Amino acid sequence: MSQGTNLRRYHAAVWDEPLIMEQGAPGRRGTVPPAPIEGSGIDDLIPAAMRRKTPPVLPEAAEPDTLRHYLHLSQQTMGMVGISLFGTCTMKYNPRVNERLAARDQVAEIHPHQDDSTVQGLLEVVHEFDLMLRDLSGMDRFVFQAGGGAAAAYIHACVTRAYHESRGELAQRRDVITTAQAHPCNPATAAAAGFNVITLPVEEDGYPSLDALRAVVGERTASLMINNPDDMGIYNPNIKQWVDIVHEAGGLCFYDHANFNGVMGRIRAAELGFDACMFMLHKTFGVPKGGGGPAVGAYGCTAELEPFLPGPLVVKTDSGYERRENEAGVGRVREFLGNLPQVVKAYSWLLAMGGDGIREAADISVLANNYMESRLLAIPGITKSFGHLTLRRLEMTRFSLGEYTEETGVTVVDVQNRMTDFGVDAFWLSHEPWIVPEPFTPEAGEAWSIEDIDYWIDVLEHVLGEGRADPAMVKSAPHNQVVAQIDGSSLDDPARWATTWRAYQRKNA
Numbered sequence: 001m002s003q004g005t006n007l008r009r010y011h012a013a014v015w016d017e018p019l020i021m022e023q024g025a026p027g028r029r030g031t032v033p034p035a036p037i038e039g040s041g042i043d044d045l046i047p048a049a050m051r052r053k054t055p056p057v058l059p060e061a062a063e064p065d066t067l068r069h070y071l072h073l074s075q076q077t078m079g080m081v082g083i084s085l086f087g088t089c090t091m092k093y094n095p096r097v098n099e100r101l102a103a104r105d106q107v108a109e110i111h112p113h114q115d116d117s118t119v120q121g122l123l124e125v126v127h128e129f130d131l132m133l134r135d136l137s138g139m140d141r142f143v144f145q146a147g148g149g150a151a152a153a154y155i156h157a158c159v160t161r162a163y164h165e166s167r168g169e170l171a172q173r174r175d176v177i178t179t180a181q182a183h184p185c186n187p188a189t190a191a192a193a194g195f196n197v198i199t200l201p202v203e204e205d206g207y208p209s210l211d212a213l214r215a216v217v218g219e220r221t222a223s224l225m226i227n228n229p230d231d232m233g234i235y236n237p238n239i240k241q242w243v244d245i246v247h248e249a250g251g252l253c254f255y256d257h258a259n260f261n262g263v264m265g266r267i268r269a270a271e272l273g274f275d276a277c278m279f280m281l282h283k284t285f286g287v288p289k290g291g292g293g294p295a296v297g298a299y300g301c302t303a304e305l306e307p308f309l310p311g312p313l314v315v316k317t318d319s320g321y322e323r324r325e326n327e328a329g330v331g332r333v334r335e336f337l338g339n340l341p342q343v344v345k346a347y348s349w350l351l352a353m354g355g356d357g358i359r360e361a362a363d364i365s366v367l368a369n370n371y372m373e374s375r376l377l378a379i380p381g382i383t384k385s386f387g388h389l390t391l392r393r394l395e396m397t398r399f400s401l402g403e404y405t406e407e408t409g410v411t412v413v414d415v416q417n418r419m420t421d422f423g424v425d426a427f428w429l430s431h432e433p434w435i436v437p438e439p440f441t442p443e444a445g446e447a448w449s450i451e452d453i454d455y456w457i458d459v460l461e462h463v464l465g466e467g468r469a470d471p472a473m474v475k476s477a478p479h480n481q482v483v484a485q486i487d488g489s490s491l492d493d494p495a496r497w498a499t500t501w502r503a504y505q506r507k508n509a
């Protein structure tokens with residue numbers, strides 16, 4: 001396709017929208033709820049000591065003003081129906097039918113303290129989905145409490161601690177082994193749980209050698225925490241030997257399955273010997289992505305580790321489903337059963353896909369990635385990480401603009417910014433630390449059409465051409481977006497950052 005011929009014109013809506021806290025005027029109202037009925041006792045529900053002395057400082061805004069504000073905000077975002085080939089996250093389309101199901105009263109309007117007898121349907125969904133994930137992984141039980149992939153990795157770190165403690169070996173088993181290409185949440189959560197982290201460097205093959213692993217494994221080993229394929233799309237074929245070596249030393253093995261999309265239905269963590277794994281419902285299973293909060297990291301483990309799972313567990317009994325505490329469990333990592341509406345969406349997605357469907361989706365995602373790879377590598381200035389490796393990458397490939405940056409001075413971040421000027425989501429770069437110069441990691445998944453993938457590549461090719469002709473223009477991008485480049489310096493400065501309105505006012509007084 002010739003460079004840039006079919007690119008669409010795009011400009012984001014720019015409203016200079018003030019914060020909602022800066023809008024409204026005293027006395028303006030939306031809906032006015034009736035006052036509590038005299039003598040209904042509702043005033044007594046909150047103990048006197050806990051009642052507010054002064055009303056909360058909220059903007060007083062009329063309904064149309066409020067609606068217009070949020071409409072403007074929505075117009076200023078590209079949203080998830082733009083083309084988003086955002087790697088290591090499998091940014092998927094979120095089917096509307098699943099959103100509709102999760103918005104039904106039986107899901108959206110229930111209270112977590114309701115009696116089990118009144119939420120049997122929802123508990124059945126949790127149980128059935130648990131069984132489906134057991135089938136996919138070979139594990140013996142899943143919990144859905146974690147609010148994301150990193151939180152599920154943290155469950156594993158806590159389960160590892162509880163497991164070794166129960167065997168009287170915690171004082172001795174202090175090391176968690178991971179690799180330079182594992183997602184940073186693995187070393188980070190291991191450290192947060194009090195372990196020493198051993199990070200193995202990546203070698204010529206794209207992964208650490210078995211010898212490197214043997215050199216650090218021993219009676220100090222608590223667990224291996226690893227993802228495979230890694231975020232460069234490289235699958236370590238020795239993974240079973242890795243697991244065996246760690247097991248022989250008495251350690252546990254955790255499979256971070258964030259990159260499951262290309263191997264869905266093709267491999268099972270338990271058959272590779274893993275003791276535990278996690279799936280991301282917000283990436284692989286069609287649920288909207290929202291790191292750390294509205295997401296769900298499904299953590300599954302073998303029967304041996306089940307006693308340490310965070311409760312409550314959902315169990316099927318002769319009289320129905322019930323939530324049961326897990327006495328020796330590691331305690332809550334999040335409240336109640338986690339973010340259940342997301343579990344409903346993922347259950348619905350998996351049910352619709354079926355076993356054959358997810359295998360086909362995995363194959364399509366690998367095919368799409370390799371199609372993308374062959375087109376991208378034909379563009380001057382783009383190389384791929386570990387370019388000497390001839391084995392096919394799976395659902396993503398990590399590329400590099402290192403040579404292009406040397407030639408033009410235009411960095412991968414500049415290119416990323418400029419791509420948004422064409423109404424497509426920019427690519428993901430790489431987790432830190434970068435071991436590939438000027439990295440970028442697009443991922444097509446199974447849902448984007450070939451036209452979408454081609455369009456995205458055309459935009460990238462066009463931007464690279466612009467960077468050669470007019471580097472200053474690309475370096476000052478975006479030009480068609482709501483905001484230009486953000487000054488991130490306040491993000492690293494506790495004296496200036498503000499995550500609440502009150503903090504913002506205080507620090508900017």
Ligand SMILES: Cc1ncc(COP(=O)(O)O)c(C=O)c1O
Nearest residue numbers: 088148149150183227256258291
């Ligand atoms: C391999 C891998 N593991 C874990 C995570 C963490 O997932 P989350 O963002 O849901 O916490 C990611 C996120 O990109 C990842 O790519």
